[in-house]
Amino acid sequence: MDHTGKADAPPIARIQENLVARLERRVLNRLCQVMPRGVTPDMLTFTGMFGAVLVFAGYLASNLDANWLWLSIGGYFVHWFGDSLDGSLARFRKIERPRYGYFLDHSCDGFATMLVVVGIGLSSYVELEVALIALAGYLLMSIHAFLSVRVLGELRLSYLNGGPTELRLILIALTLAMYFMGRETPIVGDLNVFDLFVGGAGLGLIALFAAQTATTARRLAKEEPPRN
Template identity: 70%
Template structure:
């Protein structure tokens, strides 16, 4: 869902990911064909159901790697629910900006936590590395929510990648898990999957720091310090 809250200034959505235009055309095509009984809230919870499938697929991969196919199917379900709920609301002109924004981002946080923790509970990635990636995601989420409040911008993509591109990366990671198996590799006790997930988490944290610096400089220019005013006070 992509609805934004009602604030004193209009929200400028920044979405520069590679697949944005193609995905928008696909979502419009889907929304035109969804039956009337399908509601945005229903789609939101389908997205959560997809996240549950992803979590279970990774956890059950401790039993057999074939369970990873359940995680891949979960990514498709999660994309469908998460990407169409807000699109359907806008298509039918039934948006509820504050409610949609609150529910959508709450569910996004829950879904991402299940997804990343599931990866960390699989035999392929150490939980500590997965939690670094989760911390990076949550920091960027905090940045996005603060930006809505202070500059009226909602940034939906970084480095030309958004949620859909990230899902493709994670599906590729999951296929690699099935192809290469688990266990220590060239990095001693840590697998290549540990290193990959840790690097992704580090990139997200660096993005948070850099974006915080950019917005801070922008706000400092818009709200300069009033040192002279204090000096001139009796």
């Protein structure tokens, strides 16, 4: 019970089964141990946001010179550092603020994702319309994760053994391909190989959202059968 006499909310189960989870956890634990006391989780959250701004700026500036893509790659590392470490540091120091942290972290995640994907679409490598399909797929999966917290008490941080860190690694690889391959010629209509990759990933996320929605609905239907 809290001081108001209301029952405390049950803890949210964090489900994280991505490929690099164990290695990443060891790295984050070590960083938490050496982090200066003056560094706070909020500072790390906004560091992650700054990383997303760098990613956006790099893609936008790549229209002038491909070397700006290195700024985007650096931005991904800054974003990982802040976004992955803020909650880890709060839990390590036992200073969690569950509602505040959940709200701020996921609000920043949504804005950061918008910056990254729109930045890709504003570059000369991927059509904006294609990038927006990928953004729609990612946001649908985010909606599913947030709904699962409410109806299942589970915060799923990975799907099909992939999570935010794997996604950043894929985007870094995509950005390196942009740099070394240059602007590709269209191979299907007006779409080049980068368009097909980004658009295919977006459609895959939309399909995964539909599949996860059906799976969760069946689970809930069993747990809450129709009333006569």
